[in-house]
Amino acid sequence: MTHERDTHDLNPQDALASIQAARSRVVQSADYPVGYDIAYGGVCALLVAGQGMPGPWSFIVLPIALGGLALMITWWRKRVGWWVNGYSPRRARWVAFGLAAVFLALIGLSLYGKYVGPWWLFIVSGAIGWIAAAFAGRLWMRVWRKEMSEEIG
């Protein structure tokens, strides 16, 4: 069986092809339901909107959001058997950086609403954060898939 050989007889072309074949199996396993995007959007919405929420809510939503994120990571790892940090891949990380920039702006918007007004700005920032996160999650996956199929090393 080819896989069980322990010799060094792979020629360079075959070796490079086997690398891409192995990676394509990982990429193919990265299939997940829309519910994951919705949940991720919800977690991110809580994180950005929470900063502008009144009273104790700004403290209450933070552990809820972080707990939700931890549950999502656990679910993902169990489902596909691997994990990749959003900031690890060379090209896809730029989607994560872009989303982080959007989040910072939205947190600023939430805080502006809290201290300057109007009070409901956190709802707007949360809604935008929800959509941005759900969209960016899929975009990140698309860029990562392309990156994995094009880069060997």
Added chain:
Amino acid sequence: MNPTPIFDPVIHAPGRLQICAILSSVDDAEFAMVRDAIAVSDSVMSKHVKQLEEAGYVAVSKLAAAGRQRTWLSLTAAGRAAFKAHVAELTRLAGVG
């Protein structure tokens, strides 16, 4: 920066090359997932992992989940560097890139 091409016999064996290919594309992966992806038996997979671990290329960790202990694998910094250098050498030998 492009890595210096270096042929690495530890990595080049077919099974280990595919293990490194998978681990280089993720942060970590479960033993069973990698074993299934490269279609080898538990014992062959264990042998490859042991060789990579002894070379300092792979880190092995045991995590308990739902009452079961699962083994997770990740490439070390040395492993990532060695894999990149090996792929650079393969690319050079194949005359591509």
